[in-house]
Amino acid sequence: MSAKEKAFHQLQRWIIDGTLEPGEQLFDAELSEALGISRTPVREALQLLQTQGFIETYPGRETKVTTITKEDVPKIYPPLAALQALAAEEAARKIATGDIRRLVDVNNDYRTAIGEEQLFQAMEHDEQFHDLILEIADNPYITQFSSILQLHVRRLKYVFLQQPVGSKTESVLEHERMIRAFENRDSETAAAIMRQNWLRPMQEVYEVLVRAEQDSSSQKRRISKGDNGSENRNSQ
Known part of the structure; x- marks a missing residue:
C-alpha cells in the first residue's frame, strides 16, 4: 500500500x-x-x-x-436502497445453495452479536450480509456506485447503533425473509424486502438526528438564558 x-x-x-x-x-x-x-x-x-x-x-x-445533518439522510438512503434492491433482484436469479448457506451463517452471526450487544461487530456482520448479495449479483456497476454511498451510511450507522436493540433485531428478521425469497427465486419479493431493510433505518436515523438538533438548540437556549441572567445580576 x-x-x-x-x-x-x-x-x-x-x-x-x-x-x-x-x-x-x-x-x-x-x-x-x-x-x-x-x-x-x-x-x-x-x-x-x-x-x-x-x-x-x-x-x-x-x-x-463535513457535518452530518438530518437533511443528508433522505439524500443518501433512497439511492442506496434502490441499488441494493436491484442487486437483490439480480442475485435471486443467480443464487446457489452454497450462497444461501453463507447468508444464513452471516445472519446468525449478526443475530448473536446483537444479542450480546456487540454493536460494532453487529454492524460489520450486517455489511457482510449485504456485500455477499452484491457478490452474488455480480454487477460491477451496482457494486461501484453502492460503495461510496455505503461509506456515508456507515457514518450514519454510528448514530443508529445507539438505538434500542429491538430496532436492530427487526433487520435480522428482514434478512431471514430475504433469504426465503432467494430460496424461492422470488426476485420481486427479495427486492422489496431489501428496499425496506434500508428505508426503515433511514427513518429511525432521521428521527435521532432531529432529536439531537432539538436537544442542541435547547441547550444553547439554556446557556444563553444563563449568561443573560448572570449579566443582569452583575448590572444590579
Missing part, C-alpha cells in the same frame, strides 16, 4: 467512526505526524476524500470534516 493509500484509508476510517468529528478542522502537518508519513501523500488523500464528500476545503482558509 502506498503512503497516499495508507493516509486515505486511515483518514476515511477516522471520519466514519467519529475519531475525526463532523466540523473538525484538519491540518496536514498534524495528520502527517499522526500517520507517520510526509505531508504530500496526506494532501493527496485529502483531495480524494473531498471528491467523496467526506471533507470540505476552502482554499487559503481551512479544511474540515
Whole structure:
C-alpha cells in the first residue's frame, strides 16, 4: 500500500467512526505526524476524500470534516436502497445453495452479536450480509456506485447503533425473509424486502438526528438564558 493509500484509508476510517468529528478542522502537518508519513501523500488523500464528500476545503482558509445533518439522510438512503434492491433482484436469479448457506451463517452471526450487544461487530456482520448479495449479483456497476454511498451510511450507522436493540433485531428478521425469497427465486419479493431493510433505518436515523438538533438548540437556549441572567445580576 502506498503512503497516499495508507493516509486515505486511515483518514476515511477516522471520519466514519467519529475519531475525526463532523466540523473538525484538519491540518496536514498534524495528520502527517499522526500517520507517520510526509505531508504530500496526506494532501493527496485529502483531495480524494473531498471528491467523496467526506471533507470540505476552502482554499487559503481551512479544511474540515463535513457535518452530518438530518437533511443528508433522505439524500443518501433512497439511492442506496434502490441499488441494493436491484442487486437483490439480480442475485435471486443467480443464487446457489452454497450462497444461501453463507447468508444464513452471516445472519446468525449478526443475530448473536446483537444479542450480546456487540454493536460494532453487529454492524460489520450486517455489511457482510449485504456485500455477499452484491457478490452474488455480480454487477460491477451496482457494486461501484453502492460503495461510496455505503461509506456515508456507515457514518450514519454510528448514530443508529445507539438505538434500542429491538430496532436492530427487526433487520435480522428482514434478512431471514430475504433469504426465503432467494430460496424461492422470488426476485420481486427479495427486492422489496431489501428496499425496506434500508428505508426503515433511514427513518429511525432521521428521527435521532432531529432529536439531537432539538436537544442542541435547547441547550444553547439554556446557556444563553444563563449568561443573560448572570449579566443582569452583575448590572444590579
